[in-house]
Amino acid sequence: FEKACSSEPEKAQKYREQLDMIAFSTICTIHAFCRSALKKNFETIGITPDFDILDETAERVYVNKALDKTIDEMSESGDKTFLEMLSIFESKRTEENIRENIVKLYERMDVQSDVDAFINKVKENLTSRKMYDDIVWGRAVDKLKKIVAVIYDIYAEVEKYNQPSYLKRFQDIIDILPYFESHDAKNISAKFEEIKGSSPRIKKECPCSATAKKCNSYAKDLMEEISILYGDDKYCDKVFEQNKKYGEKLVETTLRFKENLERMKSEDNVMSFSDLEHGAVKLIDSGAPISDDYDYVFVDEYQDVNGAQEYIISHLVKDEAFMVGDVKQSIYGFRLSDPEIFLARQRYYTDKIEAPIFFKDNFRSDNAVLKFVNDIFDYAMTVETAGVDFPAEGRFNETTKAEKLEGRVEVHIFEGEDQDKNEGEGLYKLVDLANAEKIKTAEEKEGEFIANKIKELKATASFTLKKKNPDDKDKRNLDWDDFAILFRGRNQVSNKIIEVLKREGIPVDEGSFAKENDPAETEFINMLSVIDNPRQDYALAGYMLSYLGGYTEGELNEIVVKAADVQAKDEKTEKARLDLYDKVIMYSTLDCPLAEKINATLSKLNHYRVVGSYMSVKGLAEMIVADTNYDAYLASKSEAIGNSFNAGCTKIGHAHFKTLLLCVMNNIHNCGF
Numbered sequence: 001f002e003k004a005c006s007s008e009p010e011k012a013q014k015y016r017e018q019l020d021m022i023a024f025s026t027i028c029t030i031h032a033f034c035r036s037a038l039k040k041n042f043e044t045i046g047i048t049p050d051f052d053i054l055d056e057t058a059e060r061v062y063v064n065k066a067l068d069k070t071i072d073e074m075s076e077s078g079d080k081t082f083l084e085m086l087s088i089f090e091s092k093r094t095e096e097n098i099r100e101n102i103v104k105l106y107e108r109m110d111v112q113s114d115v116d117a118f119i120n121k122v123k124e125n126l127t128s129r130k131m132y133d134d135i136v137w138g139r140a141v142d143k144l145k146k147i148v149a150v151i152y153d154i155y156a157e158v159e160k161y162n163q164p165s166y167l168k169r170f171q172d173i174i175d176i177l178p179y180f181e182s183h184d185a186k187n188i189s190a191k192f193e194e195i196k197g198s199s200p201r202i203k204k205e206c207p208c209s210a211t212a213k214k215c216n217s218y219a220k221d222l223m224e225e226i227s228i229l230y231g232d233d234k235y236c237d238k239v240f241e242q243n244k245k246y247g248e249k250l251v252e253t254t255l256r257f258k259e260n261l262e263r264m265k266s267e268d269n270v271m272s273f274s275d276l277e278h279g280a281v282k283l284i285d286s287g288a289p290i291s292d293d294y295d296y297v298f299v300d301e302y303q304d305v306n307g308a309q310e311y312i313i314s315h316l317v318k319d320e321a322f323m324v325g326d327v328k329q330s331i332y333g334f335r336l337s338d339p340e341i342f343l344a345r346q347r348y349y350t351d352k353i354e355a356p357i358f359f360k361d362n363f364r365s366d367n368a369v370l371k372f373v374n375d376i377f378d379y380a381m382t383v384e385t386a387g388v389d390f391p392a393e394g395r396f397n398e399t400t401k402a403e404k405l406e407g408r409v410e411v412h413i414f415e416g417e418d419q420d421k422n423e424g425e426g427l428y429k430l431v432d433l434a435n436a437e438k439i440k441t442a443e444e445k446e447g448e449f450i451a452n453k454i455k456e457l458k459a460t461a462s463f464t465l466k467k468k469n470p471d472d473k474d475k476r477n478l479d480w481d482d483f484a485i486l487f488r489g490r491n492q493v494s495n496k497i498i499e500v501l502k503r504e505g506i507p508v509d510e511g512s513f514a515k516e517n518d519p520a521e522t523e524f525i526n527m528l529s530v531i532d533n534p535r536q537d538y539a540l541a542g543y544m545l546s547y548l549g550g551y552t553e554g555e556l557n558e559i560v561v562k563a564a565d566v567q568a569k570d571e572k573t574e575k576a577r578l579d580l581y582d583k584v585i586m587y588s589t590l591d592c593p594l595a596e597k598i599n600a601t602l603s604k605l606n607h608y609r610v611v612g613s614y615m616s617v618k619g620l621a622e623m624i625v626a627d628t629n630y631d632a633y634l635a636s637k638s639e640a641i642g643n644s645f646n647a648g649c650t651k652i653g654h655a656h657f658k659t660l661l662l663c664v665m666n667n668i669h670n671c672g673f
Helices: 002-007 009-024 030-040 056-076 080-089 096-110 115-126 129-160 164-181 185-195 209-230 233-267 273-285 307-316 339-353 367-380 433-438 442-460 492-503 519-532 537-545 553-568 580-588 593-611 617-628 630-637 639-648 655-666
Strands: 296-299 320-323 462-466 473-477
Touching: 002 009, 030 273, 030 307, 056 080, 056 096, 056 233, 056 617, 080 096, 080 233, 096 115, 096 233, 115 233, 129 164, 129 209, 129 233, 164 185, 164 209, 185 209, 209 233, 273 307, 296 307, 442 492, 519 537, 519 593, 519 617, 537 553, 537 580, 553 580, 553 593, 580 593, 593 617, 617 630
Parallel strands: 296 320
Antiparallel strands: 462 473
16 A cells, blocks of 8 residues: 555545545445345335345255145146156156256246346247257267267277277267268268167277277267157157147246245245345336445456346446456356356456456465466366366466475376176175275275375475575475365265374374364254253253354353252252253243243244154254254354255264264154153
């Protein structure tokens, strides 16, 4: 700041004013902005201002209820087309596939700023024979190109082992690619008739024999599909009409689901995050003054916005907007973010205003890492694959600073050892227990590799410590605490690798990995234990002092002390040995705000105790998380903790956690409370 002021003194006063105005800026997530706008303008779109926000777990509960209602309604109506579509989607007599496709289409609708326009476009596309053909042929061409690319990779190896029949088959597959690209079904059918009865042979000792067989099989299947579909014009017309009919029915079913879901949420006065976005879109369309307070708009992580969010942002912008993003880091595709929005604005600025500023200097990574990233994305991120010319626009500059460390990047892939498969019978051979124990998992192999690498570096490598005086340096060998291993999160893989490291004699400072349960799981387990049996002092105290309980240490201390006073005045309990639950009950009889809080807690626990007597373990766990917004709380504390808890609770993933839940909840109906 001082440098900017001194270099441009005529702008110093403006810089100071801008610095003072930072305190008055609105800095928040887009959902927090939407929530604030809705609460300020609730009457404009006919909602109440006291709505609650659903976290993802609670939203899933509403989604499942709406799916149940929608499928029941459509089935009971006797809709013939829906029942046909349902039978097509059915897998193992479950509705999983139809439910998944309804949700996918709904999610695609849900990120649009204009849902009606999107639906009309979908319906229009369903009636377009040209679009149908383009999709079918486009996918077929993409698949065949991938097969051909693999063939080129292994061609020399097959040739080396003198396999003429397979080399000829490879050439047939390569030669047929132009027919696919020109949509020439007639020549494809002719070639398929020529090769469908022949089976080229390849020696097992050829390292790529399995890959060669798959290339042949996949190519023949693709040729057969095209031959059947486009070999008869009437048949192709029939398939198109059938797809159109079921596609239109899927749209109708999804709209019914959307209506049911929105009604359920409206009745309970709750909103999802996407509802907040659509509410803000409605405010904008109604002319509500939600952008009057902002002269400038700054957007971070712009590559992760979706259509509805972009609509909101574009209407907030008056004269100036500043977007920062990196399409390489687009990580919310599963939430239907659209990196094309980022790329479109980049192109707009380049063509209409001025060239975007590219941040190519990296100050966190050494040159080996930068070179590795550049090499990967040079190949993977092109105009054809991602709309980005990475070599021209995205490459990081490697530093020439003398103090920059020079490291190296290695990539190692670990695969577990499977039991030998008897391909003739399609069954796995039986192995004795001794041999089975010798089979290593990928995690064990990875752990052993890490252990050996640490031992090797500790024995042979050294580094130089830099002192304040550049000429004063101290060289020493590596020690155990110079090594760090990074995991994406705590899970069975990381636990297994740590187990192997210990076995190999590596002293491991496990940190949070050393705990049987992480704090999030422990808090949740304490609550479930109290639901089962509240006369467990440690569990009850742990629950009360956690986020789920909501008590402070001062409140808990007051309960214990005041209960002792009450006990001393009661002849029946004066000499009795009371547990913490007894003291809580005693305090609940008093007339004070804390007693009201205790009674509310006891009522809540009793409610879950009753629900647990008929609801599944997973269902009860999800209900508690939804009611308390526990996963949102954990996410605000730490993304890693939130992810770990979701893995253990929502999915009931950890074995020890699942076992405890089952023990607790299966005993609830036998509990005397």
